[in-house]
Amino acid sequence: MSALTESPAWQALGKHFQAISGLHMRELFAADPGRSDVMSIEACDILLDYSKNRVTPTTLKLLIDLALQAGLPDRIEAMFNGEKINVTENRAVLHTALRNRANTPVIVDGEDVMPKVNSVLERMGNFCNAVRNGDWLGYTGQPITDIVNIGIGGSDLGPLMVCEALKAFGHPRLNMHFVSNVDGAQIVDTLRKCHTATTLFVIESKTFTTSETLTNAHTARDWFLRSARYESTIAKHFVAVSTNAKAVAEFGIDTNNMFEFWNWVGGRYSLWSAIGLPIALYLGRQHFLDLLAGAHEMDQHFRHTPLERNMPVMMALLGIWYVNFFGAASHVITPYNQSLHRLPAYMQQLDMESNGKSTDMNGHAVDYQTSPIIWGETGINGQHAYFQMLHQGTQLSPIDFIASIENPSTLPRHHTILLANFFAQAEAFMRGKTEAEARGELLAAGIEGEQAERLLPHKIFGGNRPSNTLLLGQLDPTTLGALIALYEHKIFCQGVIWNVNSFDQWGVELGKQLAKQIQAELDIAAPTQSHDSSTNRLINFYKQRARNG
Numbered sequence: 001m002s003a004l005t006e007s008p009a010w011q012a013l014g015k016h017f018q019a020i021s022g023l024h025m026r027e028l029f030a031a032d033p034g035r036s037d038v039m040s041i042e043a044c045d046i047l048l049d050y051s052k053n054r055v056t057p058t059t060l061k062l063l064i065d066l067a068l069q070a071g072l073p074d075r076i077e078a079m080f081n082g083e084k085i086n087v088t089e090n091r092a093v094l095h096t097a098l099r100n101r102a103n104t105p106v107i108v109d110g111e112d113v114m115p116k117v118n119s120v121l122e123r124m125g126n127f128c129n130a131v132r133n134g135d136w137l138g139y140t141g142q143p144i145t146d147i148v149n150i151g152i153g154g155s156d157l158g159p160l161m162v163c164e165a166l167k168a169f170g171h172p173r174l175n176m177h178f179v180s181n182v183d184g185a186q187i188v189d190t191l192r193k194c195h196t197a198t199t200l201f202v203i204e205s206k207t208f209t210t211s212e213t214l215t216n217a218h219t220a221r222d223w224f225l226r227s228a229r230y231e232s233t234i235a236k237h238f239v240a241v242s243t244n245a246k247a248v249a250e251f252g253i254d255t256n257n258m259f260e261f262w263n264w265v266g267g268r269y270s271l272w273s274a275i276g277l278p279i280a281l282y283l284g285r286q287h288f289l290d291l292l293a294g295a296h297e298m299d300q301h302f303r304h305t306p307l308e309r310n311m312p313v314m315m316a317l318l319g320i321w322y323v324n325f326f327g328a329a330s331h332v333i334t335p336y337n338q339s340l341h342r343l344p345a346y347m348q349q350l351d352m353e354s355n356g357k358s359t360d361m362n363g364h365a366v367d368y369q370t371s372p373i374i375w376g377e378t379g380i381n382g383q384h385a386y387f388q389m390l391h392q393g394t395q396l397s398p399i400d401f402i403a404s405i406e407n408p409s410t411l412p413r414h415h416t417i418l419l420a421n422f423f424a425q426a427e428a429f430m431r432g433k434t435e436a437e438a439r440g441e442l443l444a445a446g447i448e449g450e451q452a453e454r455l456l457p458h459k460i461f462g463g464n465r466p467s468n469t470l471l472l473g474q475l476d477p478t479t480l481g482a483l484i485a486l487y488e489h490k491i492f493c494q495g496v497i498w499n500v501n502s503f504d505q506w507g508v509e510l511g512k513q514l515a516k517q518i519q520a521e522l523d524i525a526a527p528t529q530s531h532d533s534s535t536n537r538l539i540n541f542y543k544q545r546a547r548n549g
């Protein structure tokens with residue numbers, strides 16, 4: 001057994017689980033009408049109601065014991081203070097410094113990083129103003145109308161998700177495009193919608209070595225030069241965001257047109273850095289600063305609120321309760337705002353790339369589950385697709401319901417229907433439908449006797465399916481910033497308790513190495529023999545068909 005599973009707090013939770021796992025939330029609500037007043041937290045214009053979880057006050061106390069046993073308060077301070085908590089890469093983890101609107105010094109290797117953070121923000125702001133005002137002109141003297149972000153993973157998902165979420169605040173002249181897939185279909189389709197004279201390419205890559213991004217960037221450059229002809233025109237149409245100035249220069253982008261960030265910013269935590277440039281271009285400098293301010297407010301809440309009233313901490317602990325004690329393999333994210341439709345995809349990288357680990361900080365194999373599988377869709381669409389399984393299937397999948405009270409992008413009547421569904425689903429998952437209720441409904445519908453008995457088992461809902469409800473005041477830059485930071489910190493807390501490094505991603509390397517080797521093999525006609533028989537056969541089958549075709 002590992003130190004974690006042997007620990008007193010873990011053992012106590014295991015015993016407690018045996019005692020209460022049979023309890024139904026209906027009973028818990030009936031026994032304590034004030035349950036949701038106690039089991040809710042308000043911060044940063046977000047209300048978290050976590051009362052529809054299979055917990056009692058004792059569960060919460062034991063979970064807090066687990067957090068304390070893991071030294072969570074010290075680990076939180078270590079992160080904010082710039083300690084090198086990403087031990088396998090010997091790096092600090094300071095996405096919080098990027099949104100440190102209080103501007104207090106944050107020291108890494110003896111240097112306050114805030115002056116350089118502020119200086120890049122200043123440059124981004126000036127550049128965005130020029131593009132948005134129409135002062136930044138393309139090679140024929142026209143203002144920019146289309147912005148194409150080329151990047152993948154953290155250099156795509158954050159900017160894409162935020163630009164979609166905050167479309168209501170977007171600049172009316174600017175059309176945003178995001179190209180991540182190396183499948184040429186995506187860039188071809190995008191370029192078809194753009195004109196060289198009015199398109200700005202933002203090439204985003206922390207490392208500037210990512211093959212998908214560089215391939216797309218070269219294709220964009222070739223497309224551009226076919227019309228613009230002179231290399232000197234590139235400066236007006238290509239900017240880069242990276243930590244790797246040398247590779248940016250080698251690609252042919254003037255480093256004066258490069259916006260820098262630093263190795264203490266993880267890719268999936270980078271939307272607050274210059275990687276947020278497409279966001280700032282689309283929404284404007286002030287809205288980008290508002291996004292940072294919202295995240296900063298959540299940072300302050302996270303850093304300074306006692307664990308039992310701390311929103312990210314409570315969400316982390318509830319997640320651990322289900323993953324490690326109920327054996328839940330997955331966790332569902334269901335936004336009830338259409339504009340948050342890319343949030344589940346964003347959360348997949350944030351959570352699974354961070355905590356999808358089976359080796360702990362000491363290099364030992366873990367003997368407990370870590371990151372759940374994160375999945376989801378907009379809630380309304382999910383209701384008409386996978387909710388059947390969530391209501392009556394055999395798997396327990398906790399759900400996060402997310403909606404906003406105000407929704408500037410929708411119509412009032414639509415919003416009422418949307419929110420009615422939002423409230424109803426969380427209630428349905430909690431209470432279910434008993435046999436007596438189902439029987440009563442059948443009777444009311446005039447279905448009796450044998451037919452009623454046959455249908456009855458299918459009409460029963462066990463309920464007792466846990467969910468968190470997150471109600472945002474409105475979906476604006478500030479609240480969205482807070483929401484994203486909330487999940488970042490939730491994931492961090494879980495990583496601390498699971499004792500994994502949430503900030504490396506070695507698991508993505510092997511596939512990349514093999515792809516490089518196979519790419520070289522695909523370029524030669526001779527049959528491949530260097531892999532296992534399945535991979536050889538697949539490659540050679542492909543080669544033969546591609547040659548004949």
Ligand SMILES: O=P(O)(O)OC[C@H]1O[C@](O)(CO)[C@@H](O)[C@@H]1O
Pocket residue numbers: 152153154155204205206207208209210213267268353505508
């Ligand atoms: O920004 P880069 O260096 O191109 O990397 C893109 C993405 O690729 C990954 O390294 C995974 O392969 C992610 O962690 C990262 O967000």
